[in-house]
Amino acid sequence: MNSQNVQESRYVSADKEWKPLPFEGVFIKTLYKFKEGGSTVLIKMEPNSSFPLHDHPADEEVYVIEGECRVGKYPLVKGDYLFTSQHTIHAPFTREGCILLARTTEALKFIQPSEK
Numbered sequence: 001m002n003s004q005n006v007q008e009s010r011y012v013s014a015d016k017e018w019k020p021l022p023f024e025g026v027f028i029k030t031l032y033k034f035k036e037g038g039s040t041v042l043i044k045m046e047p048n049s050s051f052p053l054h055d056h057p058a059d060e061e062v063y064v065i066e067g068e069c070r071v072g073k074y075p076l077v078k079g080d081y082l083f084t085s086q087h088t089i090h091a092p093f094t095r096e097g098c099i100l101l102a103r104t105t106e107a108l109k110f111i112q113p114s115e116k
Contacts, residue, residue: 010031010032012029012031012032016029017029018044023049023050023051023052024049025045025046025047025048025049026043026044026045026046026049026050026051027043027044027045028041028042028043028044029041029042029044034105034106036058036105036106036107037106037107038058038103038104038105038106038107038108039103039104040101040102040103041101041102041103042065042099042100042101042102043099043100043102044097044098044099045067045069045092045094045097045098045099045100046094046097047094047095047096047097048094048095049093049094049097050091050092050093050094051091051092051093052091052110052111053089053090053091053110053111054089054090054091054108054109054110054111055087055088055089055108055109055111056084056085056086056087056088056089056104056106056108056109057086057087057106057107057109058086058104058105058106059083059084059085059086059104059105060083060084060088060102060103060104061081061082061083061102061103061104062076062081062082062084062100062101062102062103063080063081063082063100063101063102064076064077064078064079064080064081064098064099064100065078065098065099065100065101066078066097066098066099067094067096067097067098067099068094068095068096068098069092069093069094069098069100070092070093070094071084071090071092072084072088072090076098089111
């Protein structure tokens with residue numbers, strides 16, 4: 001095996017702080033970044049918060065660690081898993097709050113509302 005192709009392990013402590021995103025009541029802990037621009041993250045959403053409408057250039061996986069949320073047409077609760085294929089557009093929302101593990105290999109594309 002060529003040692004130049006071997007990737008080092010990545011350790012993230014449970015003590016890593018939540019970083020606020022520019023969306024009211026939404027926080028993130030980045031666990032791993034892919035060279036294509038995506039990442040594996042923990043997302044914490046406070047009650048009655050939402051994540052902006054976005055598209056996925058790559059498939060996405062979401063696992064609910066705590067709480068509940070709605071992702072597209074799917075109501076998710078603790079322990080639920082959701083796989084969405086690339087080019088799925090959605091805006092997750094939670095009434096009670098949640099913590100999600102999310103993974104996608106390419107960066108999200110946020111959809112700006114059209115101006116009237």
